[in-house]
Each structure stands twice: as structure tokens, then as C-alpha cells.
Amino acid sequence: MIYTITLNPAIDRLLFIGEELVKRKTNRISKVTYDLGGKGLHGSYVMSKLKIDNLAMGLCGTNNKAALYDILTEKNIRHEFTEVADESTRECYIVLEEGVSGSTMFTEKGLVVSEFEKRNLLEKVRQKVTSQDMVLIAGSLPQNYLISDLEELLYVLKDSGCFIACDLSGEALLKAVEVGVHFIKPNEFELQEIVSKNQSLTENLEALSERVDCVIASQGEKGSFCQYQGEQFQVIAPKVEEVNDTGAGDCFVGAFLSMFYLKKPIEECLRFASGCAASKVKNNDSTSFDIEDALDLQREVTINRL
């Protein structure tokens, strides 16, 4: 089983504007849709779409839990969240302008979690996860969820003997590396925060791989570099017309871990994940991708063993 843990999920409210956004003008919204926010949930979305057994866990507020659960049900995502009393799962507002690529995001800070709820989550994780499982922890941390809380969660997972994947940034990513998780996928900015500026990418990946089994440094439209079992791969992404690259990394991680969980060879995992992520960037929201399109696009992925 794959478990995803989203500590700070979100309800994304997509606001479509029929023209370019203009200050001091009434910008009329032509359509509003809702989507999943939170990187762990994005991972679960990909896994569920690929029919890989998974359960979405994490923390969510009781005030608007029905809205979050409705979106999860609609997307066929099995979930078992630890509920935080009298709090609201954050909402994110994403403005999409007609004819303009990319989006503008406004995000709330998110939950305030009590010690009791932190314990509840740890207990649930301890009860469920076994050495056969894979766990993805992804996304930002709630306001008062400390790095020491993350560390405790990581050690509970380590004790279970499961495969631990982390899509985190900053201090949280540093902690994951220090604890020695099994997979990380920093993007260019996230990588800069955890490596030496005086070393080359190759050297930095080698250094990280002393602690983390599989390290993937993603570089947006250029593709990615992967260090795994003493080998390094350059992955060149297929050329596509980019509509919105938000969530490309999340889609990549979900697809990669799905294939890795099925014990597919590393190059196959990288190729398929790159195909799925390339399909994602052709869509204007942060989750949609098409499996058939991904299967076509993966043929255009070039992988060089360095």
C-alpha cells in the first residue's frame, strides 16, 4: 500500500477570468471550479488515476471537512484524515486569465494543530504503516507544526521499515535528508536551499545520495537529473506547449512512486513520470493529465546515463 501524508491540505478555488487581470477594474469571474490542494493529495490523485492502491492521510480542519471530502470522493481518492477540531482546511485562490499562461495564487496559512491532534496522527501512522508500504510526505507544514514534529513523524516511519518519500522544501527537506529518507525530488530552488553552492550538480547529487537512496533534481521544462544506486541519469523532458506548470512536480512524484512501488526499472519510472508531468503542463489546473497522452509523450523522453 502507498500512504500519502498531507499535513497542510488545501481546497483550491480556481477563478477563471475571461480576459487579462487588470488593477482598479472589476475583473469578472466567468467560472469557478474546485480542485485538490496540497502536494500529498496531488500524489494520491495520480496514484488513484493509475489504479495504484493508496490511502490519503494527514490533517484537516473539521469546519469545512465536508467540502474537502466531497472533492476527494469526486476524484476517487480514499482518505482517512486526522481531524483538527474547530479549524478550517485552508483555501487557495488561483486566478486563471483567458489567453495568459500560468496562474496567480493566493494561499491561506492553514491549520493550527494542537499537541493532541499531532499525537493522533502519529498513532494512526504507527498503527497502519508496515515495512511493505511506501509513504509520501509532501507539501508545506501547518503553522505550528514544528520541524521537531516532522522529525518525530519521520522516525515513526523509519521504525516501521517502510519506504519514505518526501516532497518537502527548506528546513523540512533538510530534516528529511538528515534523517535519511529514501526519496526526495527538489526542484531547482529547493535544491539550492540544501546543497553547497561551490559544487556542481553532479557532486551535490552524489553528496545527497550518501543519505537518500534516490535523489531526483527536477528542472522544469529541461527535465531532471536522478542519482540512484551509484548511477546518475539525465532525463530530457518532451517538448510541449506549456499552459500551466504548477503541479508538474507533484504529478511527476505521484507517477514515479507508482512505478517504483511496482518495482519497475528506474529508467522506466523516470520515463513514465516525465510523460505524465509533460501531459500535466498542457492543462490549466494543477492536477489534470491524460494517461494516453503521457504514454505517447514518454516516447519522446531521452535518458542519458552519465
Ligand code: ATP
Ligand atoms: P510543482 O509545482 O509541482 O511543485 P516543481 O517545481 O516541483 O513542480 P518542476 O521542476 O517544475 O517541478 O517540474 C517537474 C517535472 O515536470 C520536470 O522534471 C519535467 O519532467 C516536467 N515538466 C515541468 N515543466 C515542463 C514543461 N514545460 N515541459 C515538459 N515537462 C515539464
Ligand code: MG
Ligand atoms: Mg517548478
Ligand code: MG
Ligand atoms: Mg514541487
